[in-house]
Amino acid sequence: MSRSVRGVPRDIALSLRDKYKLDAFIETGTLIGYSAAWASAHFDCVFTIEVFDDYFKMAVNNLCRLRNVTCIKNLSVYALEQLRLDWDGYYFPLFWLDAHWGEEAQYGRPPQESQVLAEIDNINRWKSPHAILVDDAHKLSTPRWPTRESVMEALSDNGRREIHKAYDVLIATPIKGEQHAAESSDVSATADIP
Numbered sequence: 001m002s003r004s005v006r007g008v009p010r011d012i013a014l015s016l017r018d019k020y021k022l023d024a025f026i027e028t029g030t031l032i033g034y035s036a037a038w039a040s041a042h043f044d045c046v047f048t049i050e051v052f053d054d055y056f057k058m059a060v061n062n063l064c065r066l067r068n069v070t071c072i073k074n075l076s077v078y079a080l081e082q083l084r085l086d087w088d089g090y091y092f093p094l095f096w097l098d099a100h101w102g103e104e105a106q107y108g109r110p111p112q113e114s115q116v117l118a119e120i121d122n123i124n125r126w127k128s129p130h131a132i133l134v135d136d137a138h139k140l141s142t143p144r145w146p147t148r149e150s151v152m153e154a155l156s157d158n159g160r161r162e163i164h165k166a167y168d169v170l171i172a173t174p175i176k177g178e179q180h181a182a183e184s185s186d187v188s189a190t191a192d193i194p
């Protein structure tokens with residue numbers, strides 16, 4: 001979760017939803033379903049992915065009454081691949097990449113390597129319009145995390161997206177018009193939504 005807001009930054013998620021007509025919320029890292037529950041009231045459907053059985057069970061218990069939420073128990077990269085095969089071309093997703101670990105948040109497990117680059121590489125194969133939020137930007141370039149530059153490059157996807165930063169979250173959105181990729185790869189320190 002972000003250091004400055006609990007769970008997905010709601011103002012940004014709603015702004016992106018409205019601007020890009022996004023109708024699905026796809027989350028990596030469910031924990032107990034805090035962001036997924038919020039998203040269920042604001043998106044047509046929610047897919048949330050959790051690898052650990054104990055959190056998955058708690059999330060299912062918390063979310064089971066929400067008919068537009070699908071809980072998936074798997075590693076994020078495998079689940080994202082299946083979601084793309086099933087739903088690309090049908091949904092316009094907002095991705096909330098939050099399957100994240102840290103020294104202060106190990107969820108009772110040994111520290112893990114971040115999967116965020118593999119997640120973004122998979123999302124880069126989506127053809128439907130979409131936007132991506134990556135939580136915990138401050139952890140990039142620290143042990144067990146990819147470098148900030150590699151994540152920025154993956155999010156840019158050869159100039160398809162521009163990248164901003166707000167709170168502790170990287171925001172990757174479709175490039176505007178003919179704006180050149182080189183002009184849009186700076187990370188802004190403000191909460192503007194491109």
Ligand SMILES: C[S@@+](CC[C@H](N)C(=O)[O-])C[C@H]1O[C@@H](n2cnc3c(N)ncnc32)[C@H](O)[C@@H]1O
Nearest residue numbers: 001007029031034035050051075076098099100
């Ligand atoms: C920061 S918490 C998620 C918080 C949640 N997204 C929210 O906004 O309320 C991170 C979660 O990611 C899960 N996780 C870590 N690595 C994962 C992976 N590779 N695939 C799926 N879940 C993962 C952890 O078990 C933990 O429950």
